[in-house]
Amino acid sequence: MTPAEICDVAIIGAGVVGTAIARALSRYDLAVVLLDAANDVGTGTTKANTAILHTGFDAVPGTLESRLLRRGHALLTDYAAQAGIPVERTGALLIAWTPEQLRTLPEITEKAERNGYASVRAVPAAELYRREPRLGPGALGALEIPDESIICPWTTPLAYATEAVRAGVRLRLACRVTAVQPDAAQAGSHLIHATRGTLRSRWLVNAAGLGADRIDAMLGGGGFTVRPRRGELIVFDKLARPLLGSILLPVPTAQTKGVLVAPTVYGNVLLGPTAEDIEDRSDTATTAAGLAALLGAGRTIVPDLVREEVTATYAGLRAATEHRDYQIRIDPGLRYACAAGIRSTGLSASLGIAEYVVDQMAGAGLPLKERIDTVGPPAMPYIGQAGLRPYQDARRIAADPDYGRIVCHCERVTRGEISDALVSTVPPADTDGLRRRTRAMNGRCQGFYCAATVSAMMTESAVTGARDGPA
Amino acid sequence: MNVDVLIAGAGPAGLAAAIELRRLGAGRVLVVDREQAAGGVPRHSAHTGYGLRDLRRIMTGPGYARHYAQAAARAGAQIRTQTTVTGWSGPRTVTLTSAGGIETVTAAAVLLTTGCRERPRAARLVPGDRPHGVMTTGELQQRVYLHGQRLPGRALVIGAEHVSFSAMVTLAHAGADVVALVTDQPRQQSYAAFALAAAVRWRARLDGVELADLRTGAVRFVACDTLVFTGDWIPDHELARLAGAEIDPGTRGPAVDTALETSVPSVFAAGNLVHAAETADVAALGGRHAARHLAAALRAAPPRAQRIPVTVTAPLRWISPNAIRVPGPPPPRGRFLLRSEAFRPLARLEVRQGGRVLGTARARLVPERPVHLDAGWMARADPSGGPVRVTLR
16 A cells, blocks of 8 residues: 555455445445455454354344344345355254243244244244254254355355455455544545555545454544454364254344354354353454363254264354444544444345445435446355356366366365466465365365365465465 | 276275286276375375385385386276266266366276375364464375475474374474474373373464363463374265265274175275274285275175174274174284274283174284284174174173
């Protein structure tokens, strides 16, 4: 970033919310800069969650979250189909294990209706076990939420960022904002100091997730404090995938939504999350206690699951605040938009949030002039399990034999896909970025077979700022 | 395409089987391997000691891998590398992906020799952060021996079995300073015995590990730049499971009888897929053994006796092969292989079928080290006597 870089809108935070806002703004005649402290998009709350595209059936009725979830679910379902983001409409079964829980199911149905979702259906125990024969004993009944889906949490922000960058948005990664002050040279504008230079911007959007309250404080805020909630998760081997058909949800309590078992779009099975309020905003370590608690819960829900091999464990931090609802506010005087406190629903609501924020900014004076040269959704590399992957695609291999050269055996990622990722619009900065773009090294061997080869490919490619491996 | 025998995996077991099949006059033998070169794990295991039992000489891993790859080609087996078996489209029909495209191959018999891997850190549920610099021996060897990578700084090895010492040698070769071998077992000559990896910590990159003393519960931090998880083998059983083969709960590989046939007719399995992990020569001898029975079955499928499962009880972890037929051939090398989870310097194994004792044997049990049980007791098994169980007396 040059010292004099100037733009109309600066967005701080390139998570799923920030990239969605960048994409929405990229359709207008505006100079937009998207900044993130990390070296990639979607590395915070965005990347480590339950990867579910929620309908919002269980949101708190009347909240902004409820409204934007509903809207976001519809928008992202469409967008994913256009951009090739892996989505599977598996549906969810919310399972009652005690008579008390069984009695709350009608309330949950009624709540879903107040959230504008009318497709919830009661499923008796016999039908439940017919549909999910590997379910542990003791389930008394369930609700079916047919539109709950699983989604790729990595491709989603990458698709938004790719569309935005192709439309001219300037993406500044590894660029941490250190201070924001009024621009003395131009009244009403912001002077944004960051680790890679200084930026002058007429508008500022705060989508900083776990750091949103710090950015807000730089603008005189103080209406909320981020209180990270850590969620630990266990990913099971693909051989566990036939054990379940749908997302298996528990009945939520006042404290937590509880531990779920869900398929992933990569063909694995996810168990989690825990929910633990912590202080450290960077502490994404898993804990012995957390993993043990998950295995205990998993043993009840699908006993055969815990006999399968574990492929990965991880922890994510939800950007919760002391408030129950999203903290989305516009300050027209300051030309400042804040999209914070998105908690755990940002992935599902992202396009709804972006639409709402841009609409509010327009109402506060941001001139929106539609561009004639719009870019539209990009065709993202497909990394799901349900559709046709390059290694299965004879035509693709005939056109380029590198799509027949499997490098990561567990995930069946080909040399062609890795090469594509390395030269993509938003290329990976390191092997973790490559994992999120291709699935390479994400499988059961965790690199036993392929990490050395993949790292060598990464090193050979001329990726700016690449860092790699243990060397 | 049609072949007589399809072999999935061109490691020591698969290549030794291919050579033997051709020697016995099997027609078209196709060996496929997903890696760049045939030879399996020995390709990147630079230390010596290979070839002792099968070739009666001592070679380095890469030399041994080359020897087998060349010998199999000379024997007339077709070897295709960078070719992945992606699944089954019939009982003995597989789908292959390679740079040449997608192909379906039907075989009269299939031999699975897909080997084993080390459980990575996540599968061992070691909590903590997820930094770079944490790997298995397999990844370490490939980084160092196939890609010439240097690993300066301090290194810690989890495990204190044979492969752990191999990892230590590899780390030293790569310029690392190996500060400790750590094990949860009570007895090993290591710098920090009685300790188990408790958590991995990092900031920008790997800082080190917290180790918990299993006797006292005391936790201490050991700084390191590289952390290698060794051993804790798991068979690469995906193809076996997708074939619908019964999986042995002990070995976690396909259950095999003493001819090394799985529960799926004409699908055989050998090498470290059925005993993770033995040395390469033992895997090769298993491949050769499977080849003989597979070749015999191709000539004339014999009427086969009922399979009788063979199981073990704790502290024994597994036995391989884990089924017999009466009558049936002896297992590879005339012996069953077992593993124990506990040290028992003067153990006495007892083979029982129902109330009858079929045999006994002395054994020295050390975790992760092979235990052998002579197959002489098989002659006394009753075809209708039910499961056979091996216990400690």
